[in-house]
Amino acid sequence: MHGHRRAFVKTGSGPAVLLLHGLGADHTTWGPIVDQLARRYTVIAPDLLGHGQSAKPRADYTLGGYANGMRDLLTVLGIDKATLVGHSFGGGVAMQFAYQFPERTERLVLVGSGGLGPEVTPVIRAISTPGFELVMAPLTMPGVRHVAAAAMRALKRTGIKEFRDFDEVATIYESFREYDARSAIAHVTRAVVDWRGQIVTMADRAYLTEAMPLCVIWGEDDRVIPASHASLAAELAPGARVELIANAGHFPHKDHPERFVRILNDFIRKSPPAAYSRARFRSLLRNGRVPAGATEQPVEIATVTPIR
Incomplete structure (x- = not known):
């Protein structure tokens, strides 16, 4: 398209x-x-x-x-x-x-x-900073990237909840090996996040x-x-x-x-x-609201007790 x-x-x-x-x-x-x-x-x-x-x-x-x-x-x-x-x-x-x-x-x-x-996590705020694309270049070289991604997945397997999402983080990190991908993600992030969140x-x-x-x-x-x-x-x-x-x-x-x-x-x-x-x-x-006496009725939305 x-x-x-x-x-x-x-x-x-x-x-x-x-x-x-x-x-x-x-x-x-x-x-x-x-x-x-x-x-x-x-x-x-x-x-x-x-x-x-x-x-x-x-x-x-x-x-x-x-x-x-x-x-x-x-x-x-x-x-x-x-x-x-x-x-x-x-x-x-x-x-x-x-x-x-x-x-x-x-x-x-x-x-x-x-x-x-x-x-939002400081990691995402960091992506919005100037020079992110260049800083990530050496951090995503083959040897460094493979070791770092393997370490993240190993932390995921520990079962510690702080590392629960590290397999997905590792996949995202590996995608940064391409400059075009790093540049695109930086542009995306800067459109919605700055250093304050x-x-x-x-x-x-x-x-x-x-x-x-x-x-x-x-x-x-x-x-x-x-x-x-x-x-x-x-x-x-x-x-x-x-x-x-x-x-x-x-x-x-x-x-x-x-x-x-x-x-x-x-x-x-x-x-x-x-x-x-x-x-x-x-x-x-x-x-800014449904006007009083409106002939059209609001759509009914189901409400349930949150899962805990």
């Missing part, structure tokens, strides 16, 4: 579910759940531009640019509407997509998502979720973006369904794939897809 290679997986049949991975990852992060979801849904799991097997050009790596790219991908695939599931940075892309294209968004699922508060927030537009079924899923032991952001989501969008998964880190869909799929299936089953109305959207934008 637009002269750039876009890699993706498309499998299954039924209502469309678009899976958006996080910073530095690719579609393989969804590996543990894709086959299960494909039993009920048409699953699309792309490599975002600058990631995985997709092209890594000098391009627009803003959230708006990514949202446009996902709209174009769905259009090419002949899919009009989808439930969006965004993890970490992909959650920011999912929120931006729902904001720009509410008529094409049926539901929104945020998994350990960015955009809900400023706090996350820049982009949904706080000023959270009221729009009154017209959109929203589910927030978080691992209680998340060391990348704190689980307290799930509480912030509940405050910003009181109608949202919030799930905290015990004994899970930043990748709850990998730590507990069966539980994750059960939550997602239940949410989709119980929440009717959003029906876009330009008049209602206009009222929300003007008033």
Whole structure:
């Protein structure tokens, strides 16, 4: 599309579910759940531009640019509407997509998502600093890279919860061996993070979720973006369904794939897809809430006790 290679997986049949991975990852992060979801849904799991097997050009790596790219991908695939599931940075892309294209968004699922508060691990803040691409060059040379990645995976196998996500971190680290990949990730990060933390927030537009079924899923032991952001989501969008998964880190869909799929299936089953109305959207934008006496009723959103 637009002269750039876009890699993706498309499998299954039924209502469309678009899976958006996080910073530095690719579609393989969804590996543990894709086959299960494909039993009920048409699953699309792309490599975002600058990631995985997709092209890594000098391009627009803003959230708006990514949202446009996902709209174009769905259009090419002949899919009009989808439930969006965004993890970490992909959650920011999912929120931006729902904001720009509410008529094409049926539901929104945020998994350990960015955009809900400023706090984020110092490692991601470091990526936004000038010179990251050059500093990483010697650290990703073959010998250094292999030893460091092996050490991270060994720490993962210890079972210590602080190292729970290190296998995924090792995979992301190995992807930095290519300068184009390092450069793309740096551009992506600088669009949403600076040395003080996350820049982009949904706080000023959270009221729009009154017209959109929203589910927030978080691992209680998340060391990348704190689980307290799930509480912030509940405050910003009181109608949202919030799930905290015990004994899970930043990748709850990998730590507990069966539980994750059960939550997602239940949410989709119980929440009717959003029906876009330009008049209602206009009222929300003007008033910041559903106006009193409005003839259109808010979409009912399932609320359950968080898993602990």
